[in-house]
Amino acid sequence: MSEASAPHAADRRELTAAQRNAVAELLRVSPVADELGRRFVRAGHELHLVGGSVRDALLGRLGDDLDFCTDAHPDETLRIIKGWAESIWETGREFGTIGAQRDGLRLEITTFRAESYDQVSRNPVVVYGTSLDEDLKRRDFTINAMAVSLPDHRFTDPHGGLADISAKVIRTPSTPGESFGDDPLRMLRAARFAAQLRFAVHPDVHLAMTEMAADLDRITAERIRDEFTKLLCGADPITGLRLLVDTGLAERFLPELTGLKLEIDEHAQHKDVYEHTLTVVENAVSYEEEGCDFILRMAALLHDVGKPATKAVGSDGRVSFHHHEVVGARLTKARMKAMRYPKEVTAKVTALVALHLRFYGYGRGEWTDSAVRRYVADAGDLLPRLHKLTRSDCTTRNRRKAAQLAADYDALEDRIARIAAEEDLARVRPDLDGNAIMELLGVPPGPVVGRAWKHLKEQRLEHGPLDRDAAEAELLRWARAEGLIS
Template sequence: MTSDAELPPEATAQVVADALARLEPVLPLLRDLGERFAADGHELALVGGPVRDAFLGRDSLDLDLTTSARPEQIEPLLERWGSATWDMGRDFGTIGARRGETVVEVTTYRADEYDRTTRKPVVAFGDDLAGDLVRRDFTVNAMALRLPHLELVDPHGGMLDLAAGRLRTPSTPEVSFADDPLRMLRAARFVAQLGLTPAPDVVTAMTAAAPSLEIVSAERVRDELVKLLLAPDPVAGLRLLVDTGLADQVLPELPALRLEIDEHHRHKDVYEHSLTVLQQAIDLESGADGPVPGPDLVLRLAALLHDIGKPATRRFEDGGGVSFHHHDVVGAKLTAKRMRALRFDKDTTKAVARLVELHLRFHGYGDGQWTDSAVRRYVTDAGDLLQRLHRLTRADCTTRNRRKADRLRRAYDDLEERIDRLAEQEELDRVRPELDGNHIGEILGIPPGPELGEAYRFLLELRLDEGVLGPEVAAERLRRWWAGRSSA
């Protein structure tokens, strides 16, 4: 919309009017709350994310407010205004309240100082809005709307920065990032989420302060990384993390993919390839009613990390070739290790690592020479990750050779068609032996235990190899197997 020049007054008025129109559904409640605070002699302002999002034309679920009132003064005011209140952190000055479907969080002006070693704030309450805003992370989050009169307070040019697509800090970036190093990750997240471009001094400060991120807890790092990955353009945010050295602190496996390319360019830039795969996987996410509704964290993590086993497995072969044997298995282990370090939950970690382990399985399919048994095993091994595996495998094709790309696409089309046909015939997504444990025990005359488990696995292998045989044939094959096992 503009660069460094100020917006003309008429344009500013229109932008503010549009933002207020976006907030119109909640303005009556906010005005009422502002009047109540003013009647008691306190200032109140809508601040941060909801103001920023209103200027961007986005709906915001959060209604964050800041006030000159102290927590003990906030609480009775909210009790009279809302239907419920709760203490969200009295020591930090935050009280929450609900009125109908509207939820607000009201926080006393802050004037914190930080312990630069542990990043723990020494909580101090401030007395004015300007002092509160200058301590916020970025100018686009340092705008406020005074209530009840809806006066815009923008001392650091946040609205102009939004118009220019620019990311700056209210104070110097060195001071801002020293106060809270997590803000550097948040900068990358806003690049991915809002399409902002960090100012040169912000990038310089991020690069210099990257090592300080080590004092931030793994949980806080994980949460920011997740928000970045689920944003509309995570590739842009990830590039900033790598270029500034922040990725070396939080996700070192990613910059490690920047392998040196041999002089004959016989293998791809794995880093660029991985970012391309991530973008292509995002493009393959389905709508809300589809099999992989986007944004899908498991698919995006698997796409980003699928090749992180390559640096450890790279070998230069005789004749100038390069190989990465077993990088799928090694990569799965590295993926699980990194995700555990970032405190991801067990289910997400297991799912992402499994996709990394399986991402090469399709390449044994060739021109469709797999047996039905091999197709069944492919589906069984993928389990409930099958739809994500379909998308990861397709996204992993980044060759510029159109003929090769078309061949791979046709081969995977063929595999999916075979899976669908077998699923119709055999309900493949629920593959089980044709006899359950009770029937196996009755036929063989054995109690529950290791032998019954072994018999169950035999029938499962039989089911995978030969498909549906019918209970009678399955029972006869079981007896023959048992007799042979016993004689052996």
């Protein structure tokens, strides 16, 4: 590979190592990439591996999704890959992108672009470009503005992306103002890359993000949601979240997070609720067993959003936030709906926020077996996440208190395991089903059956499993009390 722009002398040794690493990564996929490149060349067109694929190769993390750019238009691309690709999809055709699969690799081939925003619309206006240099200049960041030509492996880096990878810095090919003016979502993407790659944004980029934060309002909720989800699932979400708050971007789509900076927690510690929240997110990440658990991370992020609205100062000067979990659950549901998250995801995060305080008080010895059953029943399949969220929420610097809270929760989990071994806590249901209720009471399907089922479930939670005779006797007792039978 040959560089299109020479790196600084001080970077030569590290960058040479990076290039060697990139060559090794590219050789892994080169049989398919080079074969595709030869097909385009024979058809009289260019093909370049580009963007995130080149960046990830330099970082030693190239996956099975490869991005290419070409001077061929979509119809021509289809003709070139037809009969060669194992499968083809055209979902991105309106943006000049054709997708294909070959030998386990997913390939996206996009026509050179010179797209821009008209400063009013929420979606890009796609205009095909005519050269690789033009295409690279319109990309979001220098680390994504490098290319490897195929099949000759010529390396093109007109904006110093290789040096920026070495320096772990996020810059734009054009001025930040021009780049963010074209696509304001790039400001959020800068924070996302900071979280994913553990890179710092250049001071000029940070300034433009701050000055242009309001431009994010031009972007659809769905595009913001997708970028934010990637940020929160990054290797270092805390860095990304701080960027959102510090630049004012969070205020445009997640103002509850910024609002936490105004509150001091109920323990009158030096940390405000915002800092506590970031620590809880960090703790939650450490409890993940495999990959990103977005539901857990989002619940950790939003678990205290109800505090600003419930803050009260007592006569002794202590701060309290009574019922903030109830208010927080309501705010969480509304915010995630506004961000267009799926209902199922929203429901799970909301439930965790509502339940995150339930454990406190357990250590005082006030919980009966009935309370434990209700804890498990209310959490349902969210119980493993609730365990992690509750433990993550312990951020006290008081070692004795932290140790006591951990011991208390260990005791609760042990108690849950003991009761679960004796009863079927995974499925806390009444001891009689609907058919048995209808047969015993002689009633048809309807509200009466629902009421009876609910009563028996309450008995199950309160007293544990009943045998068949005891369950039937309890149902008849309830029916008589309700005037349903004599």
